[in-house]
Amino acid sequence: MVNTAVNIGCIPLKNPVIAASGTFGYGLEFSPLLDLNELGGIVVKGLSLKPFPGNPPPRIMETTGGMLNSIGLQNIGVNSFIKEKLPLLRNYDVAIFVNIFGHTIEEYVRIARRLSEAEGIAGLEVNISCPNIKKGGMSFGKEPKQAGLLTKRIRKATSLPLMIKLTPQASDIADVAKRVEGEGADSISLVNTFLGMAIDVDTATPLLSTITGGLSGPAIKPIALRMVWEVAQKVSIPVVGLGGIASYRDALEFMIAGAQAVQVGTANFINPTMCREIIHGIKEYLKAKHIDDIKQLIGSLNLSGHETTSD
Amino acid sequence: MKDSKTKIVFNQEVAPACFRMVLSGPLDNFIIKPGQFIMLRLGMSYDPLLRRPFATHRFKTPEGVFLDIFYQVVGYGTHIMSHMLPGTELALLGPLGKGFEFSDTLSTALIVAGGMGIVPLRGLIYSLVESGTKNIQIFVGAKSTSQLLFLTEFQGMDIPVHCATEDGSSGYHGLVTELFHRFLDNHAFNAANHTMCFACGPRPMLAKTASLSVNYQLPCQVSLESRMACGIGVCLGCAVKLKRQTHHDQDQKKYGRVCIEGPVFDAKEIEW
Numbered sequence: 001m002v003n004t005a006v007n008i009g010c011i012p013l014k015n016p017v018i019a020a021s022g023t024f025g026y027g028l029e030f031s032p033l034l035d036l037n038e039l040g041g042i043v044v045k046g047l048s049l050k051p052f053p054g055n056p057p058p059r060i061m062e063t064t065g066g067m068l069n070s071i072g073l074q075n076i077g078v079n080s081f082i083k084e085k086l087p088l089l090r091n092y093d094v095a096i097f098v099n100i101f102g103h104t105i106e107e108y109v110r111i112a113r114r115l116s117e118a119e120g121i122a123g124l125e126v127n128i129s130c131p132n133i134k135k136g137g138m139s140f141g142k143e144p145k146q147a148g149l150l151t152k153r154i155r156k157a158t159s160l161p162l163m164i165k166l167t168p169q170a171s172d173i174a175d176v177a178k179r180v181e182g183e184g185a186d187s188i189s190l191v192n193t194f195l196g197m198a199i200d201v202d203t204a205t206p207l208l209s210t211i212t213g214g215l216s217g218p219a220i221k222p223i224a225l226r227m228v229w230e231v232a233q234k235v236s237i238p239v240v241g242l243g244g245i246a247s248y249r250d251a252l253e254f255m256i257a258g259a260q261a262v263q264v265g266t267a268n269f270i271n272p273t274m275c276r277e278i279i280h281g282i283k284e285y286l287k288a289k290h291i292d293d294i295k296q297l298i299g300s301l302n303l304s305g306h307e308t309t310s311d
Numbered sequence: 312m313k314d315s316k317t318k319i320v321f322n323q324e325v326a327p328a329c330f331r332m333v334l335s336g337p338l339d340n341f342i343i344k345p346g347q348f349i350m351l352r353l354g355m356s357y358d359p360l361l362r363r364p365f366a367t368h369r370f371k372t373p374e375g376v377f378l379d380i381f382y383q384v385v386g387y388g389t390h391i392m393s394h395m396l397p398g399t400e401l402a403l404l405g406p407l408g409k410g411f412e413f414s415d416t417l418s419t420a421l422i423v424a425g426g427m428g429i430v431p432l433r434g435l436i437y438s439l440v441e442s443g444t445k446n447i448q449i450f451v452g453a454k455s456t457s458q459l460l461f462l463t464e465f466q467g468m469d470i471p472v473h474c475a476t477e478d479g480s481s482g483y484h485g486l487v488t489e490l491f492h493r494f495l496d497n498h499a500f501n502a503a504n505h506t507m508c509f510a511c512g513p514r515p516m517l518a519k520t521a522s523l524s525v526n527y528q529l530p531c532q533v534s535l536e537s538r539m540a541c542g543i544g545v546c547l548g549c550a551v552k553l554k555r556q557t558h559h560d561q562d563q564k565k566y567g568r569v570c571i572e573g574p575v576f577d578a579k580e581i582e583w
Binding site: 022023024025029030032033045053054056057058059060061062064065066067069071074217218246266268269270271272273 | 548
């Protein structure tokens with residue numbers, strides 16, 4: 001038997017594979033296709049204080065090896081989630097993370113308080129990285145100072161474990177990571193999508209209604225991996241890696257780079273049972289390599305004979 | 312809904328840039344309603360990345376159960392599809408979405424199709440015939456005669472087909488909605504005599520059909536198309552704008568997912 005259990009701070013996961021926010025709905029949508037109990041965790045779609053309609057169509061566009069989205073965080077609101085979705089999610093033995101976002105610090109604080117009263121939540125993932133809303137979201141994640149201030153305020157409002165989701169649009173993502181760590185974050189997840197765009201050359205118009213949108217999918221994986229590697233060396237809280245993971249080997253790369261766990265996002269669209277396949281692949285890999293505990297892999301990147309170009 | 316492994320058994324051009332693909336697989340229990348759709352993964356690589364939504368029609372022969380897909384080569388994904396060989400395995404997720412709805416008391420069905428829009432309506436026509444709808448009238452429009460699909464098939468079923476072509480190469484010279492408008496002017500169909508309109512095609516054609524149906528007091532169901540990533544309601548990428556339902560919606564914009572609330576909508580729900 002191989003041990004695939006990991007911990008994100010005080011949150012135990014039976015395996016390191018978590019379904020990423022915005023790609024897995026409220027989890028329940030996948031139950032006809034996948035036994036949710038098999039997953040390490042689920043991060044539900046980003047929730048706001050009040051229901052949010054999202055952006056006008058067109059909202060997505062496929063690009064080479066990836067996709068752009070500008071959903072604009074359409075969601076049912078925190079109260080409907082607690083009333084309608086959470087009771088059903090409690091039937092599963094899987095860590096539920098609730099992704100939250102707001103336009104102001106006060107909104108983040110109020111959602112965090114509201115969720116603190118609910119039962120069955122393993123932790124909050126604080127979205128300071130969505131590129132598709134005008135106010136709030138990513139604007140908090142680009143500036144270390146803003147990110148720190150927001151973390152500090154949410155920290156005071158809840159005792160739930162806080163995972164801060166970072167944006168690759170920050171000029172120095174490691175700096176943001178260190179700052180939120182200093183203000184009481186329990187873990188960090190990175191990266192959210194990269195800001196991108198696509199143009200219809202026949203009409204010379206943008207292919208997304210909001211002109212730009214977030215790029216995800218295998219196309220971003222090498223950049224995401226590099227960022228996870230850099231951040232993991234600079235902070236001592238757990239790092240959860242994501243960005244284009246679409247196979248167990250992709251997942252292992254992030255763990256070897258220093259991630260305690262991984263999130264699988266866009267790949268759930270291509271293959272709704274992707275998370276299960278990744279978990280299976282990881283187990284087979286560990287068996288084949290005679291590694292009895294996955295924790296041995298975390299941060300095991302062997303740099304002997306390599307030189308880093310920085311400094 | 313499940314994810315099945317299917318195999319291409321046929322993939323050939325049947326009209327200019329229009330291909331027919333036939334899939335086989337574990338389809339004995341695969342029941343799909345007219346108007347519902349499937350998501351097809353185009354191979355094993357990440358390019359193209361996303362699955363593609365298709366209408367499909369299930370049919371049986373002595374050799375087994377098959378799914379029919381008709382697609383037009385319009386972009387990168389369909390270009391790759393058009394080069395796929397029989398024997399290629401494709402993952403197929405479905406059945407998905409909400410199909411067309413009609414009751415056994417329906418006496419007249421007015422079918423309005425633009426271009427490839429006839430494809431999801433073909434399965435509906437079979438169902439209508441089966442359920443005993445007495446009067447079915449098909450209105451189809453295309454750029455040119457060679458792009459009018461299933462004409463002999465429908466004529467063989469003794470269903471009147473009214474054609475319109477933009478180049479005038481057959482039938483009415485102009486848009487199918489103009490032809491439909493003339494028909495409505497000359498016939499007294501309305502909701503009171505159990506008539507329903509079903510439409511699929513390009514967005515402007517559907518908008519026109521929707522407004523005609525309002526003017527002539529006909530209930531109308533439209534099947535919409537949208538860029539789509541997941542097909543199961545989680546990516547929220549396929550949203551279309553819906554009409555606000557006055558008071559309790561306040562100022563909120565309202566969107567519906569083509570993959571869950573659709574692809575078949577009541578034409579009155581859509582903000583055209």
